[in-house]
Amino acid sequence: MIQVKNLSFSYSDYKFIEDMNFEIKSGEIFGFLGPSGAGKSTLQKILTGVISDYSGIVKVNNTDMKNKKADFYEKIGVDFEFPTLYEKLTARENLKFFSSLYKCRTRDIDELLKSVNLLNDADKKAGDFSKGMKSRLNFIKSLLHDPEILFLDEPTSGLDPTNSRMMKDLILEEKKKGKTVIVTTHNMSDATEICDRVAFIVDGAIKALDTPHNLIMQKGAAKVTYTWIENEHEKTDTCNLKECGSHKKLMSLMSEGKITSIHSSEPTLNDIFMDVTGRTLI
C-alpha cells in the first residue's frame, strides 16, 4: 500500500531524513512514534504530497508521489493535528462543503456526526465548538469520501478518556472495513492498543520497526518486584523474571517466609522506546 525507498529530505542544507526505507501493508494500522521534532509530521506530509522536494521513491496506493494527480486525494483522508474548518459555518455546513469537493460518492453526514456524538451540535457554528469537538469534527471530515488510506496526526490528543476511547474504536472500525491507517502519536499505550506495527522515529530516522508485541518481547525482560520487612522497615528489590529461580536473595527471603508482596510486570512500549532510542517521548 505504501513503499518508501531511499527517502532523503532536508528543510535546509542539513539532511533531516537520510536514506529511509519502510513499507506499510494494506489494511494495517501503522504508527509513527517519536518525541516532538522527531519528523513524524514531516513524514506524513511527504506521504500525503504536501512536501514533494524529497529524493528517493515514495509510492502511496500505487501512485508515485512525484507524479500524483488531483484524483489521488479522492483515495486518502487526512486529519492533521490542527483542525481545518470554516469557523463561521456550522458543523453540517462544513461537512456539506467539503463533501462537494469530491467527485466520488460521499458518506451520510448525519451518520458521521452521530458516530462522534455531534449530531445535536450539527447546526452550531464550528467556531463555537470546544477543542475536542473540533477534533471530532475534523476527524469525520477526513472520512467523508470513505478513503482507502487515512492519515491521522495525534488523533487522541486533547480528548477526554471517553472521546479518546470513541476515537480509537472508530479507527479500529475503519481497519475492520479494510482501510489502511497511518497515525502519529506520543501516546504509547494508544499505540500498543491499536497499532499493528509501529516505527520509532528519532531525529528523522527509524530506530526500530515491528509489532508492539515483538518489540516488547525482543527487547525487554519482564521484572519481578518483591518486598519484605527488615528491622521494622519495608524494603523493595527487583530481579528479572527469567532469573528469579536462581536469585539468591529472593529465594532465601521466600524460604524464610519473609516476603510480604511479590509481583511481575512486563516492560511497556515506552520502556522499549527509551531502551532503543535513549530518548523519552517528550
Ligand SMILES: Nc1ncnc2c1ncn2[C@@H]1O[C@H](COP(=O)(O)OP(=O)(O)OP(=O)(O)O)[C@@H](O)[C@H]1O
Ligand atoms: N517548514 C519547516 N521549515 C523548517 N524546519 C521545519 C519545518 N517543519 C518542521 N521543521 C523541523 O523539522 C523537524 C521535524 O519536525 P516535525 O514537525 O516533522 O516533527 P514531529 O515529530 O511531527 O513533532 P511534533 O510531535 O511536535 O508534531 C523539527 O526540527 C522542526 O523544527
